[in-house]
Ligand SMILES: [Zn+2]
Protein backbone atom coordinates (compact mmCIF):
# COMPACT_ATOMS: atom_id res chain seq x y z
CA UNK A 1 0.00 0.00 0.00
CA UNK A 2 2.82 2.35 0.96
CA UNK A 3 4.63 1.70 -2.32
CA UNK A 4 1.40 2.09 -4.25
CA UNK A 5 0.67 5.44 -2.60
CA UNK A 6 4.21 6.69 -3.30
CA UNK A 7 4.06 5.61 -6.94
CA UNK A 8 0.66 7.21 -7.30
CA UNK A 9 1.91 10.50 -5.83
CA UNK A 10 5.02 10.37 -8.02
CA UNK A 11 2.86 9.83 -11.10
CA UNK A 12 0.68 12.74 -10.11
CA UNK A 13 3.65 15.06 -9.41
CA UNK A 14 4.79 14.52 -12.98
CA UNK A 15 1.37 14.93 -14.51
CA UNK A 16 -0.46 17.39 -12.36
CA UNK A 17 -3.18 19.31 -14.14
CA UNK A 18 -6.51 21.06 -13.71
CA UNK A 19 -9.80 20.34 -12.00
CA UNK A 20 -11.70 23.47 -11.09
CA UNK A 21 -14.91 21.97 -9.67
CA UNK A 22 -12.83 20.23 -6.98
CA UNK A 23 -11.64 23.61 -5.67
CA UNK A 24 -15.18 24.93 -5.35
CA UNK A 25 -16.41 21.78 -3.62
CA UNK A 26 -13.51 21.95 -1.24
CA UNK A 27 -14.29 25.52 -0.14
CA UNK A 28 -17.96 24.64 0.26
CA UNK A 29 -17.11 21.55 2.27
CA UNK A 30 -14.85 23.51 4.63
CA UNK A 31 -17.19 26.49 4.88
CA UNK A 32 -20.08 24.26 5.85
CA UNK A 33 -18.25 23.23 8.98
CA UNK A 34 -18.88 26.50 10.77
CA UNK A 35 -22.34 27.85 10.89
CA UNK A 36 -23.79 25.95 13.83
CA UNK A 37 -21.41 27.46 16.39
CA UNK A 38 -20.93 30.98 17.67
CA UNK A 39 -17.22 30.30 18.15
CA UNK A 40 -15.14 29.33 15.15
CA UNK A 41 -11.78 29.58 13.43
CA UNK A 42 -11.44 31.09 9.98
CA UNK A 43 -8.47 30.67 7.64
CA UNK A 44 -6.95 34.04 6.71
CA UNK A 45 -3.98 32.80 4.69
CA UNK A 46 -2.20 29.57 3.77
CA UNK A 47 1.21 30.45 2.28
CA UNK A 48 4.69 30.31 3.84
CA UNK A 49 6.13 33.48 5.44
CA UNK A 50 6.54 35.53 2.28
CA UNK A 51 3.31 34.59 0.54
CA UNK A 52 2.64 33.48 -3.02
CA UNK A 53 3.97 34.64 -5.47
CA UNK A 54 7.47 34.97 -4.04
CA UNK A 55 9.76 37.92 -4.76
CA UNK A 56 11.70 37.64 -8.02
CA UNK A 57 10.57 34.07 -8.75
CA UNK A 58 10.75 33.55 -12.52
CA UNK A 59 9.76 29.90 -12.31
CA UNK A 60 6.50 28.37 -13.46
CA UNK A 61 5.04 28.41 -9.90
CA UNK A 62 4.95 32.18 -9.58
CA UNK A 63 4.59 32.99 -13.29
CA UNK A 64 1.10 31.53 -12.95
CA UNK A 65 0.17 34.34 -10.58
CA UNK A 66 2.09 37.09 -12.36
CA UNK A 67 0.32 36.04 -15.59
CA UNK A 68 -3.09 35.97 -13.92
CA UNK A 69 -3.64 32.19 -14.20
CA UNK A 70 -3.49 31.32 -10.48
CA UNK A 71 -4.57 33.32 -7.44
CA UNK A 72 -2.25 35.07 -4.98
CA UNK A 73 -2.17 33.45 -1.53
CA UNK A 74 -1.69 35.36 1.70
CA UNK A 75 0.59 34.26 4.53
CA UNK A 76 -0.65 31.63 7.01
CA UNK A 77 -2.86 33.00 9.74
CA UNK A 78 -6.00 32.02 11.62
CA UNK A 79 -8.77 34.27 12.89
CA UNK A 80 -10.67 33.21 16.02
CA UNK A 81 -14.20 34.60 16.17
CA UNK A 82 -16.65 34.58 19.06
CA UNK A 83 -20.02 35.98 18.04
CA UNK A 84 -21.37 35.48 21.57
CA UNK A 85 -18.78 37.60 23.39
CA UNK A 86 -18.42 39.87 20.31
CA UNK A 87 -14.65 39.37 20.13
CA UNK A 88 -12.04 38.28 17.62
CA UNK A 89 -8.41 37.24 17.85
CA UNK A 90 -5.60 36.64 15.41
CA UNK A 91 -2.96 33.90 15.29
CA UNK A 92 0.25 35.43 13.84
CA UNK A 93 0.72 38.99 12.57
CA UNK A 94 1.69 38.49 8.93
CA UNK A 95 2.85 40.97 6.28
CA UNK A 96 -0.72 40.59 4.91
CA UNK A 97 -2.31 41.75 8.17
CA UNK A 98 -4.13 44.75 6.61
CA UNK A 99 -6.11 42.60 4.18
CA UNK A 100 -6.53 39.80 6.71
CA UNK A 101 -7.99 42.10 9.38
CA UNK A 102 -10.22 43.62 6.73
CA UNK A 103 -11.50 40.16 5.78
CA UNK A 104 -12.07 39.32 9.45
CA UNK A 105 -14.06 42.52 9.97
CA UNK A 106 -16.04 42.42 6.75
CA UNK A 107 -16.79 38.70 6.58
CA UNK A 108 -17.07 37.84 10.28
CA UNK A 109 -17.22 40.48 13.01
CA UNK A 110 -17.15 44.27 13.06
CA UNK A 111 -17.10 45.04 16.79
CA UNK A 112 -15.40 48.43 16.66
CA UNK A 113 -11.96 46.98 17.54
CA UNK A 114 -9.36 46.33 14.87
CA UNK A 115 -8.54 43.12 16.80
CA UNK A 116 -9.03 42.01 20.41
CA UNK A 117 -5.72 40.18 20.70
CA UNK A 118 -2.87 38.70 18.66
CA UNK A 119 -1.15 35.40 19.51
CA UNK A 120 2.36 35.12 18.04
CA UNK A 121 4.11 31.84 17.21
CA UNK A 122 7.70 33.07 16.63
CA UNK A 123 10.05 35.70 15.22
CA UNK A 124 10.30 34.61 11.59
CA UNK A 125 9.20 37.33 9.19
CA UNK A 126 5.84 35.88 8.17
CA UNK A 127 4.64 35.55 11.74
CA UNK A 128 5.21 38.88 13.50
CA UNK A 129 6.26 41.66 11.10
CA UNK A 130 2.62 42.58 10.53
CA UNK A 131 2.88 44.25 13.95
CA UNK A 132 4.57 47.19 12.20
CA UNK A 133 1.21 48.19 10.77
CA UNK A 134 -0.08 48.80 14.30
CA UNK A 135 2.46 51.60 14.90
CA UNK A 136 2.71 55.34 14.44
CA UNK A 137 3.22 55.26 10.66
CA UNK A 138 0.05 53.22 10.17
CA UNK A 139 -2.82 52.38 12.55
CA UNK A 140 -1.50 54.08 15.68
CA UNK A 141 -3.05 51.28 17.73
CA UNK A 142 -3.99 51.73 21.38
CA UNK A 143 -2.78 48.95 23.68
CA UNK A 144 -3.66 46.13 21.32
CA UNK A 145 -3.04 42.93 23.34
CA UNK A 146 -0.20 40.85 21.89
CA UNK A 147 0.53 37.45 23.45
CA UNK A 148 4.11 36.20 23.19
CA UNK A 149 6.47 33.72 24.87
CA UNK A 150 9.33 35.16 26.96
CA UNK A 151 12.11 35.31 24.30
CA UNK A 152 9.68 36.62 21.70
CA UNK A 153 8.46 39.24 24.17
CA UNK A 154 11.94 40.48 25.05
CA UNK A 155 12.93 40.47 21.35
CA UNK A 156 10.07 42.90 20.69
CA UNK A 157 10.90 44.99 23.79
CA UNK A 158 14.59 45.42 22.96
CA UNK A 159 14.81 45.76 19.16
CA UNK A 160 13.69 48.53 16.84
CA UNK A 161 11.26 49.17 15.33
CA UNK A 162 9.23 46.87 17.59
CA UNK A 163 10.31 48.50 20.88
CA UNK A 164 8.65 51.71 19.70
CA UNK A 165 5.30 49.90 19.50
CA UNK A 166 5.80 48.93 23.12
CA UNK A 167 6.97 52.40 24.26
CA UNK A 168 4.13 54.20 22.51
CA UNK A 169 1.72 51.57 23.83
CA UNK A 170 0.44 50.75 20.37
CA UNK A 171 0.65 47.18 21.60
CA UNK A 172 0.45 45.71 25.07
CA UNK A 173 2.61 42.61 25.49
CA UNK A 174 1.26 39.71 27.54
CA UNK A 175 3.68 36.96 28.57
CA UNK A 176 2.78 33.40 27.63
CA UNK A 177 4.06 30.32 29.44
CA UNK A 178 4.72 27.02 27.77
CA UNK A 179 1.75 24.67 28.21
CA UNK A 180 -0.29 27.08 30.28
CA UNK A 181 -3.87 27.80 29.34
CA UNK A 182 -5.24 31.26 28.65
CA UNK A 183 -8.95 31.39 29.30
CA UNK A 184 -10.40 33.92 26.86
CA UNK A 185 -13.93 33.41 28.19
CA UNK A 186 -16.11 30.54 29.28
CA UNK A 187 -16.26 29.14 25.77
CA UNK A 188 -12.69 29.57 24.52
CA UNK A 189 -9.24 28.53 25.71
CA UNK A 190 -5.82 28.91 24.09
CA UNK A 191 -2.68 26.99 25.01
CA UNK A 192 0.81 27.59 23.55
CA UNK A 193 3.28 24.70 23.40
CA UNK A 194 6.91 24.79 22.34
CA UNK A 195 8.04 23.05 19.16
CA UNK A 196 11.56 22.57 17.73
CA UNK A 197 12.38 25.16 15.05
CA UNK A 198 15.26 27.41 13.95
CA UNK A 199 15.01 29.67 16.98
CA UNK A 200 17.44 32.47 16.06
CA UNK A 201 15.46 35.30 17.67
CA UNK A 202 12.71 33.62 19.67
CA UNK A 203 11.37 30.28 20.78
CA UNK A 204 8.62 28.80 18.56
CA UNK A 205 5.22 27.67 19.69
CA UNK A 206 2.20 26.00 18.22
CA UNK A 207 -1.25 26.57 19.71
CA UNK A 208 -4.11 24.43 20.88
CA UNK A 209 -7.40 26.30 20.56
CA UNK A 210 -10.34 24.83 22.44
CA UNK A 211 -14.00 25.66 22.15
CA UNK A 212 -17.05 24.21 23.91
CA UNK A 213 -17.42 21.37 21.42
CA UNK A 214 -14.29 21.17 19.32
CA UNK A 215 -10.58 21.90 19.39
CA UNK A 216 -7.78 22.63 16.95
CA UNK A 217 -3.99 22.49 16.69
CA UNK A 218 -2.09 25.19 14.84
CA UNK A 219 1.54 24.31 14.05
CA UNK A 220 2.62 26.43 11.06
CA UNK A 221 6.35 25.86 11.63
CA UNK A 222 8.25 22.89 13.09
CA UNK A 223 11.58 21.39 12.01
CA UNK A 224 10.67 17.69 11.80
CA UNK A 225 8.00 15.67 13.61
CA UNK A 226 10.60 13.30 15.10
CA UNK A 227 12.53 16.18 16.72
CA UNK A 228 9.49 17.00 18.85
CA UNK A 229 9.22 15.37 22.27
CA UNK A 230 5.52 14.75 21.61
CA UNK A 231 4.02 12.35 19.15
CA UNK A 232 2.17 14.25 16.42
CA UNK A 233 -0.13 11.28 15.75
CA UNK A 234 -1.34 11.29 19.37
CA UNK A 235 -1.72 15.07 19.32
CA UNK A 236 -3.81 15.01 16.12
CA UNK A 237 -6.05 12.30 17.61
CA UNK A 238 -6.85 14.55 20.59
CA UNK A 239 -8.30 17.36 18.46
CA UNK A 240 -10.88 17.86 15.71
CA UNK A 241 -8.72 19.88 13.32
CA UNK A 242 -4.93 20.02 12.95
CA UNK A 243 -3.48 22.84 10.84
CA UNK A 244 0.01 21.51 10.15
CA UNK A 245 3.26 22.76 8.61
CA UNK A 246 3.29 21.77 4.94
CA UNK A 247 6.00 24.16 3.73
CA UNK A 248 7.51 21.68 1.26
CA UNK A 249 6.14 18.68 -0.57
CA UNK A 250 9.39 16.72 -0.79
CA UNK A 251 13.20 16.69 -0.68
CA UNK A 252 14.87 18.44 -3.63
CA UNK A 253 12.26 21.17 -3.97
CA UNK A 254 14.79 23.97 -3.35
CA UNK A 255 18.06 24.45 -5.21
CA UNK A 256 19.84 25.12 -1.89
CA UNK A 257 20.35 22.51 0.86
CA UNK A 258 16.95 21.87 2.42
CA UNK A 259 18.56 20.85 5.71
CA UNK A 260 19.14 24.59 6.30
CA UNK A 261 15.38 25.08 6.50
CA UNK A 262 13.99 21.84 7.91
CA UNK A 263 10.24 21.22 7.81
CA UNK A 264 8.20 18.02 7.70
CA UNK A 265 7.66 17.32 4.00
CA UNK A 266 4.03 16.57 3.10
CA UNK A 267 5.35 13.23 1.83
CA UNK A 268 6.82 12.48 5.29
CA UNK A 269 3.62 13.44 7.09
CA UNK A 270 1.61 11.22 4.75
CA UNK A 271 3.99 8.31 5.39
CA UNK A 272 3.82 8.87 9.14
CA UNK A 273 0.02 8.77 9.16
CA UNK A 274 -0.27 5.99 6.57
CA UNK A 275 -1.59 3.35 8.97
CA UNK A 276 -3.92 5.72 10.80
CA UNK A 277 -7.69 5.70 10.31
CA UNK A 278 -9.47 7.78 7.70
CA UNK A 279 -10.96 9.79 10.58
CA UNK A 280 -7.50 10.74 11.91
CA UNK A 281 -6.18 11.65 8.45
CA UNK A 282 -9.23 13.78 7.78
CA UNK A 283 -8.40 16.00 10.76
CA UNK A 284 -5.23 17.23 9.03
CA UNK A 285 -5.35 20.51 7.11
CA UNK A 286 -2.03 21.33 5.44
CA UNK A 287 -1.01 24.99 5.76
CA UNK A 288 2.06 27.28 5.38
CA UNK A 289 2.91 26.15 1.83
CA UNK A 290 6.02 27.49 0.08
CA UNK A 291 5.73 28.82 -3.48
CA UNK A 292 7.73 25.78 -4.67
CA UNK A 293 5.22 23.32 -3.20
CA UNK A 294 3.21 21.92 -6.14
CA UNK A 295 0.23 21.36 -3.81
CA UNK A 296 -0.10 25.14 -3.44
CA UNK A 297 -1.51 25.35 -6.97
CA UNK A 298 -5.27 25.75 -6.85
CA UNK A 299 -6.06 23.01 -9.28
CA UNK A 300 -3.41 20.35 -9.20
CA UNK A 301 -3.92 16.61 -9.44
CA UNK A 302 -1.21 16.24 -6.82
CA UNK A 303 -3.40 18.11 -4.38
CA UNK A 304 -6.41 16.03 -5.43
CA UNK A 305 -4.48 12.81 -4.88
CA UNK A 306 -3.48 13.86 -1.35
CA UNK A 307 -7.08 14.80 -0.62
CA UNK A 308 -8.16 11.43 -1.97
CA UNK A 309 -6.02 9.84 0.76
CA UNK A 310 -8.22 11.68 3.27
CA UNK A 311 -6.15 14.78 4.04
CA UNK A 312 -7.26 18.37 3.55
CA UNK A 313 -5.62 21.64 2.56
CA UNK A 314 -6.46 24.78 4.48
CA UNK A 315 -8.22 27.25 2.23
CA UNK A 316 -8.57 30.97 2.77
CA UNK A 317 -12.14 31.74 3.85
CA UNK A 318 -12.87 28.28 5.25
CA UNK A 319 -14.40 28.20 8.74
CA UNK A 320 -14.21 25.59 11.51
CA UNK A 321 -16.65 25.50 14.41
CA UNK A 322 -15.28 25.12 17.91
ZN1 LIG B 1 6.86 30.37 8.81
Ligand SMILES: [Zn+2]
Pocket residue numbers: 053054057058059060061062063291292
Ligand atom coordinates in the same frame (compact mmCIF):
# COMPACT_ATOMS: atom_id res chain seq x y z
ZN1 LIG C 1 7.74 30.63 -7.32
Ligand SMILES: [Zn+2]
Pocket residue numbers: 122124197221
Ligand atom coordinates in the same frame (compact mmCIF):
# COMPACT_ATOMS: atom_id res chain seq x y z
ZN1 LIG D 1 9.67 29.84 11.08
